[in-house]
């Protein structure tokens with residue numbers, strides 16, 4: 305693996321089109337050099353007043369296995385989540401319709417019926433297993449920060465995921481990885497004043513995993529964007 309890839313052979317448009325959530329990974333690590341290159345470049349993400357509020361913790365190897373075991377157990381045992389920012393996952397109106405459509409595409413690809421609550425719970429626990437990814441990045445921000453800085457974290461995350469895509473690395477952003485922040489902090493030795501928003505599992509795609517056949521669409525331009533003159 306070369307240490308630097310200054311011109312990955314993918315346009316920005318192609319990276320935006322090709323990035324998608326991948327939920328099954330090969331047991332193959334990304335090289336340390338490539339990880340460094342990607343995370344260094346992701347630092348170019350914009351932020352309010354350039355405060356760069358993202359605090360990413362990248363976890364691999366033994367540390368990942370230990371954390372994964374505990375999170376999976378919590379998921380399997382239905383341990384009540386205690387996220388730093390509570391969210392009930394309920395959306396109204398058109399947002400609900402989009403949520404249901406995305407879930408139908410995913411569970412459809414996996415062959416899990418909507419009424420199959422056991423199958424759906426098993427699919428949910430795959431989140432806590434990082435979908436078998438060899439790496440995960442947990443994105444924290446410091447205690448006083450809130451909504452404004454959370455937008456910065458979103459920009460950072462998309463910058464990161466496009467960099468992954470441009471280098472052939474698959475990823476999945478996961479709010480589900482923010483459900484047990486105390487466990488993540490304890491494993492990684494992170495102070496309570498750092499609060500966890502979400503995680504991103506990443507690595508090389510396992511194209512044989514059924515979930516990876518899922519494709520979701522988007523609202524049309526006319527439905528999404530209002531142009532004012």
Ligand SMILES: Cc1cc2nc3c(=O)[nH]c(=O)nc-3n(C[C@H](O)[C@H](O)[C@H](O)COP(=O)(O)O)c2cc1C
Pocket residue numbers: 323324325326327406431476477478479480481502520
């Ligand atoms: C902040 C954030 C949190 C997400 N949380 C989860 C999650 O917990 N589990 C999951 O499987 N997908 C999760 N997703 C992936 C979305 O379902 C996905 O981005 C959306 O359906 C669009 O599909 P695409 O990424 O394949 O284009 C999350 C995405 C974002 C941006």
